[in-house]
Amino acid sequence: MRRIFAPILAVGLLFGAAAQAEDTLSPLHWQSQGSFGSYDKAAVQRGFLVYQTVCASCHSANALHYRDLEALGFTPDQVAGIASSVKLADGSPATLNDVFKAPGVGAAAFGGALPPDLSNIETSRPHGLHYIYGLLTGYAAAPASVTLLPGRFYNTAYPGNQIAMPQPLKGNEVTYADGTAATLPQEAADVSEFLAWSADPNLNARHEVGLRAVLFLLFLSIIAIATKRKIWRETV
Amino acid sequence: MSTDVKKSWLASRLPCPAKESGHCAPTMERGRRYGATLPTLISATVLFLLASGLVQAVYYNPAHGFDSIQFILRDVNSGWLIHAFHVTGATMLFAAVYALLFRDIYRRAYKAPGELVWLLRVKLYALLLLVGWLGYALSDGAVSYWSLTGAANAATGLSGVAGAVGRWFFGGPNGAGTVARLEVFHAVLALTVLVTLGAQRCAARALARQAPAPKNPVSCHPYYTAQTFAALSVFALIFAVLVFFAPHFGLNHLNTAASDTLVVPAVLSPPWYLSPVSAVAGVFATAGGGIFGVVAMLAVLAALPWLDRSGTSNKRGKLYRLLIGLLLLDVIGLGWSVSDPACTAAGSLTLVFTIWYFFHFLVLTPLVTALEAE
Amino acid sequence: MAGTSENAVGHGAESRRGFLKILTVATGAVGAAAIAWPFIDALGPDADGTAAAHLIVNIAGIPENTAITVTWDGLPVYIRKLTAQQTADTQAVVTSTLVDPADFTDRVKPGYESFVVVVGLNTGAPCALEGNAPADPRGPFDGWLSPCDGSVYDPLGRVRGGPATKNLAIPRFKFINDAQIQFG
Numbered sequence: 001m002r003r004i005f006a007p008i009l010a011v012g013l014l015f016g017a018a019a020q021a022e023d024t025l026s027p028l029h030w031q032s033q034g035s036f037g038s039y040d041k042a043a044v045q046r047g048f049l050v051y052q053t054v055c056a057s058c059h060s061a062n063a064l065h066y067r068d069l070e071a072l073g074f075t076p077d078q079v080a081g082i083a084s085s086v087k088l089a090d091g092s093p094a095t096l097n098d099v100f101k102a103p104g105v106g107a108a109a110f111g112g113a114l115p116p117d118l119s120n121i122e123t124s125r126p127h128g129l130h131y132i133y134g135l136l137t138g139y140a141a142a143p144a145s146v147t148l149l150p151g152r153f154y155n156t157a158y159p160g161n162q163i164a165m166p167q168p169l170k171g172n173e174v175t176y177a178d179g180t181a182a183t184l185p186q187e188a189a190d191v192s193e194f195l196a197w198s199a200d201p202n203l204n205a206r207h208e209v210g211l212r213a214v215l216f217l218l219f220l221s222i223i224a225i226a227t228k229r230k231i232w233r234e235t236v
Numbered sequence: 237m238s239t240d241v242k243k244s245w246l247a248s249r250l251p252c253p254a255k256e257s258g259h260c261a262p263t264m265e266r267g268r269r270y271g272a273t274l275p276t277l278i279s280a281t282v283l284f285l286l287a288s289g290l291v292q293a294v295y296y297n298p299a300h301g302f303d304s305i306q307f308i309l310r311d312v313n314s315g316w317l318i319h320a321f322h323v324t325g326a327t328m329l330f331a332a333v334y335a336l337l338f339r340d341i342y343r344r345a346y347k348a349p350g351e352l353v354w355l356l357r358v359k360l361y362a363l364l365l366l367v368g369w370l371g372y373a374l375s376d377g378a379v380s381y382w383s384l385t386g387a388a389n390a391a392t393g394l395s396g397v398a399g400a401v402g403r404w405f406f407g408g409p410n411g412a413g414t415v416a417r418l419e420v421f422h423a424v425l426a427l428t429v430l431v432t433l434g435a436q437r438c439a440a441r442a443l444a445r446q447a448p449a450p451k452n453p454v455s456c457h458p459y460y461t462a463q464t465f466a467a468l469s470v471f472a473l474i475f476a477v478l479v480f481f482a483p484h485f486g487l488n489h490l491n492t493a494a495s496d497t498l499v500v501p502a503v504l505s506p507p508w509y510l511s512p513v514s515a516v517a518g519v520f521a522t523a524g525g526g527i528f529g530v531v532a533m534l535a536v537l538a539a540l541p542w543l544d545r546s547g548t549s550n551k552r553g554k555l556y557r558l559l560i561g562l563l564l565l566d567v568i569g570l571g572w573s574v575s576d577p578a579c580t581a582a583g584s585l586t587l588v589f590t591i592w593y594f595f596h597f598l599v600l601t602p603l604v605t606a607l608e609a610e
Numbered sequence: 611m612a613g614t615s616e617n618a619v620g621h622g623a624e625s626r627r628g629f630l631k632i633l634t635v636a637t638g639a640v641g642a643a644a645i646a647w648p649f650i651d652a653l654g655p656d657a658d659g660t661a662a663a664h665l666i667v668n669i670a671g672i673p674e675n676t677a678i679t680v681t682w683d684g685l686p687v688y689i690r691k692l693t694a695q696q697t698a699d700t701q702a703v704v705t706s707t708l709v710d711p712a713d714f715t716d717r718v719k720p721g722y723e724s725f726v727v728v729v730g731l732n733t734g735a736p737c738a739l740e741g742n743a744p745a746d747p748r749g750p751f752d753g754w755l756s757p758c759d760g761s762v763y764d765p766l767g768r769v770r771g772g773p774a775t776k777n778l779a780i781p782r783f784k785f786i787n788d789a790q791i792q793f794g
Binding site for chain 3: 065067077080081084091092093095096097213216217219220223224226227230231
């Protein structure tokens with residue numbers, strides 16, 4: 001299996017070099033979903049670009065350090081460059097070991113409630129991946145029966161339908177380096193995958209190690225039960 | 237020759253009483269079912285939890301509980317795995333303890349002369365509930381923060397002796413130093429669990445020695461070591477499936493967010509293993525009533541050897557088995573009824589399930605066991 | 611005939627049961643080791659400890675003729691930006707006349723000759739050094755001065771007088787880009 005996998009992968013990457021994004025939108029799915037899912041690193045990188053450009057201006061991500069981005073396939077130099085492009089509060093550029101820069105503004109600037117920290121947002125909301133995607137794409141005009149409170153916007157996915165966050169994504173806020181079209185659904189799907197990685201960066205390792213561990217323990221259980229039965233049968 | 241010399245050198249300097257008396261009696265009866273391995277599984281899981289808890293304690297900072305757990309999950313090598321070991325280990329431990337309790341209730345193993353073993357197992361369950369709740373409070377999540385605040389504020393507000401004990405335990409209403417002291421209590425009580433396990437093993441062995449000598453005795457090794465190893469392997473397999481593919485099994489997702497003093501999450505359900513006790517506590521209107529409810533719940537469980545009115549008869553009639561089945565459904569129902577507060581029907585069923593629980597132990601058990609005694 | 615074939619069968623069954631037992635025990639041992647490894651690994655250096663061991667410092671903001679102090683590996687480290695005059699002067703010194711001979715190229719990294727990174731501890735009597743700010747007393751060589759035993763150093767950290775006989779130590783570091791250096 002492994003012998004034919006590598007050439008297939010190489011051929012796939014050849015075609016993938018001039019890639020468009022793997023189509024996550026029809027049907028809507030993410031590579032990280034399911035028991036054997038893993039992160040689509042290209043999608044997470046694109047999602048990070050959206051996060052950095054749009055979300056980071058108001059949201060903090062206090063559990064993430066810039067050095068964590070090396071897991072996304074960036075080289076250490078690239079990550080150092082990303083970090084140094086961020087200006088911290090005292091004017092100095094951020095380093096690899098700094099926490100993701102928080103907006104540094106109090107709740108009063110946001111109308112009383114700080115925008116939630118995004119490091120764990122997807123595990124703390126039921127069906128987080130779909131919820132974030134639905135939230136970002138769910139802005140709509142309020143129907144006639146709904147009276148919007150002041151400072152609120154209508155959103156189909158938000159509990160109660162009235163969200164204080166103005167629509168953050170409309171499409172083309174960023175230009176993707178790999179040529180993918182930065183439509184609203186694409187940006188929403190990519191940033192959802194990034195936030196999934198942010199909440200659970202160990203998913204790949206967990207599934208890899210987990211598969212091996214479960215198969216090993218299955219084998220061990222079978223031979224352990226067989227040994228026990230043999231001993232019980234043969235004890236005089 | 238040389239190994240004999242070596243053995244006697246060590247044996248003469250450190251005689252091991254356990255080996256002499258045979259911790260696993262060399263004359264045991266055959267055909268013991270897999271259920272008998274549950275105490276060993278419980279001991280192994282407790283040791284596993286101790287190890288993973290100690291490693292986490294190296295990095296845990298009670299002043300910033302949630303952030304230090306995030307540090308363990310993200311910045312400690314294999315920290316995510318150690319944390320998952322600990323959280324899922326607690327789930328597996330409670331599954332085994334519930335299984336052991338139900339098995340003993342079904343087999344009427346609490347009857348004389350097994351009352352002490354039963355009492356020690358109920359004590360183990362009670363201790364584990366407290367240790368489990370303390371661990372839940374240490375996770376400093378959005379939901380557990382409110383469980384801790386509610387418990388601490390209620391306990392310190394009680395009157396009389398109960399209030400004094402509450403204030404001593406929590407050191408006052410939930411504040412800056414509460415989690416720090418609860419971390420120490422969590423560790424100390426976990427060690428007490430180990431001691432209780434040891435006492436329970438001693439009592440169980442003493443009980444086994446009182447049984448009549450078997451007709452066709454068999455030695456513990458390899459007969460029962462093979463069975464225990466097989467049971468451990470299957471237990472580890474289930475554990476691995478949960479650790480790697482369902483790390484939040486039975487837990488409230490909202491608790492993966494940081495604690496927030498300004499926001500109360502919509503669903504305040506505790507981990508699944510705490511939910512039956514949480515349900516009974518919630519039925520009573522006041523904090524004192526809640527404590528009384530939990531104590532009563534454990535007390536009727538402990539009183540089972542004396543509530544059972546079957547005398548020396550060991551017959552397990554159809555009615556008794558039906559009763560145990562209903563108890564199982566009742567406990568599951570208790571836990572389910574507090575898992576989703578949005579379901580209003582479930583909330584009113586909590587009272588029904590609680591009443592049935594006490595009805596089962598205080599009324600039905602004496603009646604049915606007396607009825608079915610030969 | 612029958613006896614030998616019975617014996618043969620008996621041996622086969624025994625070796626099969628023995629094989630199964632050995633396989634089970636061996637697999638169990640592998641499993642136990644695999645479970646033990648994360649516990650050992652988790653007690654190793656965590657990401658913050660590794661980060662502190664490989665500290666990254668921003669140097670773009672250091673004004674000329676000044677030095678900043680950072681702590682790395684438990685030691686104070688001075689990072690100074692030299693002026694063009696200081697660079698020329700120190701290059702002009704004949705190394706054979708020095709107490710502890712060291713070339714200009716030994717003391718700075720190629721391509722980044724205006725930055726000097728030294729451990730800020732006097733190599734004579736142990737104490738911190740003065741001379742980081744332009745207004746500090748620096749001794750006659752415009753470098754650093756040790757207030758406890760009077761040793762003087764030049765801008766490259768080479769000892770030029772006083773009881774000390776060794777140049778200031780240079781820690782392990784590298785430039786990861788024009789604005790940041792990484793220790794370790």
